[in-house]
Amino acid sequence: MDPDFRGDSDHHDGTSDATPGGYAGQRRPGELAFALFLLAASLYLLWDAYGIAGFEALSSPGAVPMATTAAMVISALIVVLRTARLPKVATESVARDILPLKVILFGVLLLGFGLLLVPLGFLPTAALFLVVAIKYLSGRGWGFTLAVSLGSLLVIWVIFRIVFTVLMPAGIVPEAELLQFFRNLGNGGAE
Amino acid sequence: MKRFILGAASALVLGASGALAQDYPTKEIQGIIQWGAGGSTDTVMRSVTPHAEEILGGTVVLQNMTGAVGAIALNHVADSAADGYTLLMGAENPLLYKVMGLGERDYSAFTPVSILARGTPILVANTEAPFDDYAGMMDYIAENPGEVRFGATGPGGLPSVITGMIESVEGGLDVISVPYDGDGPALTALQGGAIDVMPAVLGASIEGIRAGNMKPLAVFDTQANDKLPDVPAVTSFNEDYNTYLPWGPFFGVFVPEGTPEDVVEKLSNAYNEAAQNPEFTELMDSRGYSIMAISGDEAEQFLTDWQQGTTWLLQDAGLTKNSPEDFGIARPGE
Amino acid sequence: MDTLMAILTVFTQPQLLLLVGLGTFLGVYIGAIPGLSVTMAVSILISFTFSWDVYPAISLMVGIYMGGVYGGSRTAILLNIPGAPSAIATAMDGYPMAQRGEAGEAIGVTTVMSFFGGLVGVAVLALAAPFVAEFALTFQPRDYMLLAVLGILLVGSLSSGSLVKGIFAGAFGIAIGAVGRDPLTFAERFTFDLQIMEGGISFIAVMIGMFGISEALLQLHHVGTDAIRQQIDRIVPSWGTVRKYLPLSLQTSSIGVIIGALPGTGGDIAALMAYDHAKRVTKKPTRPFGTGAMEGLVAPETANNAAVGGAFVPMMTLGIPGDAVTAIIIGALFIHGLNPGPMLMVDQPDMFWFIVGALLTANMFILICGLTGIKLFTKIVEMPRSVLIPLIMLLSVVGAYAVNNSVTDVYWMLGFGVFGYFMRHYGYPLGPVILGVILSRLLDDNWRRAIISEREDLGRFFEGIFTSPLSLVLFVAVVLIFVSQTPLWRMIFRRKGGQTGESGK
Known part of the structure; x- marks a missing residue:
């Protein structure tokens, strides 16, 4: 060598x-x-x-x-x-x-993520992706899978959407209306 | 908890049915800034928007969307729903997209919310340049053809319009045109001696002039500017400039065409009032911008005049890719 | 006396001290997450701090800036995914250390050295700003071009495997950087007449794809294996260790300050150049470069933090931004009613000294933030891969989108991720691609400016190079480094296996 x-x-x-x-x-x-x-x-x-x-x-x-x-x-x-x-x-x-099944599968998952991102919106697509990916890789129960994936998605969403105001594609979720609702709720509480 | 669910549900319904105009804004508004963070458009929009938010009673989330000389942002906003929840915060460039072959769309696909302010162009030179005013520069160029380096910011940028104007008024200008990607970098290069002369907006060069890092040759306006009273207007050297002046870049807020009238009115009132806020006017004044705060027909007319004047000026200087005629832009005065 | 008071403003007002600390703390996390950039954070802060006084607003921004530049190293070391372009070089030796379970030590050294680099940057800003700014202004387009060529020659030291593959990767990066409407003439380049190509390809998207997605895909091969346990009992490096790297870090900090002070170049290029420099001057690294050499960590981390002070040099003295972040801070000063420009130091010298003080404070907070939360960070690597991999992928998507609010960037990111996966398998280095993208505009634009300024005359172009001392120095450096990478060099200086040796044969 x-x-x-x-x-x-x-x-x-x-x-x-x-x-x-x-x-x-x-x-x-x-x-x-x-x-x-x-x-x-x-x-x-x-x-x-x-x-x-x-x-x-x-x-x-x-x-x-x-x-x-x-x-x-x-x-x-x-x-x-x-x-x-x-x-x-x-x-x-x-x-x-080079290309074991796992990698191909994740390639397809990522492709699906990219394609659904705009029509379906960020939150549902990301939730779907995380649940499928974590369930498949970890092989643990649904409770673990859902808790970990939805929990971490929430954290990421709060950081990017609320703190950094990155407007991810909303798709079918009326994010802006919901946020305004929470904002009004917050203002209402303050008054 | 019950109130919460009800509220969330009604928010969903509202989102689906489209909010009523009198309640506008019921959700946050996206403001798409055509240029990058830290640029002059960015600065102006970020300093006027908080005032407008207060008047509007809503939130405007500002986003920079750069690329293709602002065309990416323009297309993005033009393609979004005409409901007043997506604003384009732009400058003058889109009015030149068609003749420059940069795109099929310009502000005619939009309704102006407010034209906030207008800038004044100025010709500045490196402190070591062998001339001190506009007349001296023209003489020097005539004696040393092809030696003086002018800064440029690409076709359709302010320097290209000013250079076109000089050529229309004085005839051919044998200079080297060195391209930069914005007036900031070009003015930096001017101070380092990489270029000799730069047509720039007064606001970008005023601090450099005050510090003596560059010297002003002439203000491109019909009269001297309050901020730099000692710098002569270019019309004092050649009266023919009166045909084209006053001219200047501007900043404006736009919504896609077809936005409900009452929404546009609400937005216009908010931005026009915000532009009159003393804090904002002082800020703009210190940089030599004139506040306009116009909207409606007045703004439409301003845009039409600006586009006619500038596209034909560029066309006559041979700087365009397509003739304004192709797009039904009439020659001014016709 | 006034000067001292202005520097100490931050220390005398608990509120400001708190804001700088908070900013630095947040900055570390912002920097660590690929896709959350300091530029983004600071421009959001402009709206957020609109109604504040100018000192608190600037305190927060300065803190985030310093912390963010440092934070990029975290994920580079722990996950092999640089949090920011300026941490690309850090991953090269930082990640191998984490693989040996020495992440704690790596982060410790990185923190102390970032602090040191930052200190040098601030010192230069405070003591020699006008002088350095004047020097930076003398760089002509041809000098920037030569600097870019010098940077491209780093491909040699970045590709440990095959040099030819490294050259391919570098050239590919330059081509990626050219995609879209040319900013100087608006001509379409590599757009294939597609509108979505006109805006070009965001290099952050390329970076996130190549490092984030491809790393996650590679990790899929090892899902079953256990994560490496990290020892974190030995974090603070001993004085002896610090002293050992002091000479090197002084040199690399100087590189950082100068590159940072040049308008148009920043911490990313500085860090790569410093890494290359360390490779050249270090005779006996702790381990071979690329397998966990301390010198490979020290060099880029001192340089990118020194570049922060450097970036403020032209900003404070001339009103010319040294990089994207200082451009936004100029905007912030403007919004707060100041006139950032060459007169700022004359009209409001307090502002200058206040920023020096704030930078100094932020630097100290780096030591505090950096040497504390390490346990939490190392927990991330010890997370089961079955959770970590999907999360990295999700963060990559969000991060790529966040750069420019563009779904197109997400597609690019995914595409480059898959491409990078194959490149890794077949021994093509990824660093040169990013290097190429970063340097593409610098090289292309300035080459054209330089040759246009000389009326397309190559003779006049070279005459310009040989009559300017600065250009001549850069030119000689380019020639020397180039020759040192070719066989000619070895023929002259007896055969000795260099770092850049060809291994494909």
């Missing part, structure tokens, strides 16, 4: 930049495909950057994008060539080490 390599030797999944994922002398399942994808995407972006202003001037808005996408293409190409030469890791498979 390369003495410089300080990757995560247990899981090879990149805990941080300082301990990057992957192997020093082997390629992981899907690594080549990912590198090829990056190369293709970089080529497309280079073409798109050329479309901004062509080679009009050194100061054109397309100059830096073109330079940077060109750097992407070159580095992606080197990565592809190097990765292709490496032997595959025999002990790993995409389904077990």
Whole structure:
């Protein structure tokens, strides 16, 4: 093993930049495909950057994008060539080490979160997400799941919505009316 | 507890049926600020809104929504319900979106609640620039073509309008135009000598002038400004500027078109009155802004005139992407 | 004498002291939560403190600012998710320490060093503000551009694995930063004619996705394993430890002050540059960098807190904001009837000294807040992963939304989260992406300004570089660092495995 390599030797999944994922002398399942994808995407972006202003001037808005996408293409190409030469890791498979069911499931959950956020509103969507996710991961009873997820959602909502007045999509919950009601209640009590 | 449930239930019903205008506001109002925190629009809106809230008897939650020269915020508010619960707090730029090719919408998709105040442009120079007034600058540019660096803030920004105005009045201006993303950074660069001249709003440069960190060349108005009585008006150098002046950027509050009239009226009264609050007027005066506090037809007329004058000025200077004609914006005086 | 009184204003009025303390305390938590930013908190405070007097209002803001910059390190160390961009470098060595159960020690050192960095920042502000501000003003567009290039070269020290992958990540970051309407010409770049792309991609959303979501997804692999027990009996570092890092922290604090004082650059860039600096000058780190080196914690944390004092330098002397937060504080002063600008120090010197005093106080509160609530924070990491992971995901969504009230940012965040997950698996570093996004505008805008100012003439551009001492120094630094990362360097100075060595072969 390369003495410089300080990757995560247990899981090879990149805990941080300082301990990057992957192997020093082997390629992981899907690594080549990912590198090829990056190369293709970089080529497309280079073409798109050329479309901004062509080679009009050194100061054109397309100059830096073109330079940077060109750097992407070159580095992606080197990565592809190097990765292709490496032997595959025999002990790993995409389904077990890169994209196990759990990760795919959470990908789908997050996608659902994103899609429902606007039509359904933040509170119901987030509650749904937390309940499903915590129930699935912890495997504990409904009492625990509901208490933990709704409790923490309430805390987060109070911090962001009330203290920081971040207006999350209200969706089907008339948040603003409810808040006004509480405000009136508060004012009424004070008078 | 019973009262609580009843209240919560009625709140739900109210939310579903849409509140009646005489009760307005029954919930908090969102104020979307077109520009980032700390900018001049942001500062103005955050200092006038608390006064307006008091008069309105409601809460206005201010949010900054930046991006695409304010077009993101404009589209967001234009697409939200016309019920008076979403306000756009903006500046003059949207009136130029169409001719600049930045978007299909401008304030014609909105009803003005209040045009709060107007600023005065001023031409300032680096203290080491080899000229001391407007006439000297024009002479220097004529003798040294392509050497003087003007600050700019992108097409349609105040500097581009002022530069366009100079070109219309004096003919071609052979200078280097260095783009910055706002007058703050450009004025910083001016003090560091990266640019020589900057057309800016008086409010942004007044403290720098007072401290002697930049020198004023001319006020772009028909008369000198109370705040800087020693700086000559540009019309004293060339009377032709009278055609275009007075001109200046402005700040205004808007609601989407179709908002119930009584709601608009309530909002207008609140913001117009708030703009007259002594605390606010003093604040604006110290920065050289003139309070306008106009609404209704008067505001509509102001917007139309402003758009006609400015878009055609930019069109004649060759700075536009689309002709104002394409959007039915008539040439002023026609 | 008046000066001393003004500095001591905060101490003589219990109300102000309380507000600074409260601000610092809140700031630590705001900073620790990714998506809650100091910028946001301070701009909300403008409305909130509208009817207050100016001193209490500023006290609270200063406290939140100081506390927030420090707070970013908490989640970086404990969860590997930087609470703010300025804590990205902190995660690189802080998280490995937490993995060894040394989070308490890491937080202790971070706190003391943040305090020290903050102190240097305030000292420079108090003693040399006009001088530093004048120096900052001399930076021309070409100097900013060279500074950005210098920053981009940090990719080398940020990518411990493959350098080529690091270069790709950095270039990708610069491209992300260019998305949207170009602020200078309004030309559309990488927008694919979609309206939602016009506003560009918020780099906070990219950061939250790449660090928050991808970390949460990675943690899914380890749901079953128990969380690491943290020892928190040894928090306050010994005097010997502090003294050992004093020379390094003085250097990195200076980097922080200067970068902080430059308008347009802030604590995020300062912290990364300081990390890089530490890597270069430290011959024998406590452990190799990236596996829990104390030096890797000391450098970014001193620098980003020193940058706070730095950011106030141009603000107080010239009315020019050093960063986004000071821009808002200028607005606050304005609303409270002051005229922030170059005359402020002449007209109202008390205000200047009051802010110096408030910063000093906030710094002390960092020591108090930082060294106390550690137990609570470490409890967070010891939470079962089955609860922690969904909560991180939810906070990431809320945080990405909160930046600009935009659902589009949430989609970007999720997209970059998934992308970052793959990048980690395949050994692409994430830090350079964020570095690229942060530096993109600095590089692009200033390159164009510089070349436009020279009428598109490269000859005149280089002439400018060689005739200005400042540009020349920056240029030489760029060349030296660049060469040191290429094989040429090793050929000259015998082969010696450097930190940036290629490991992909």
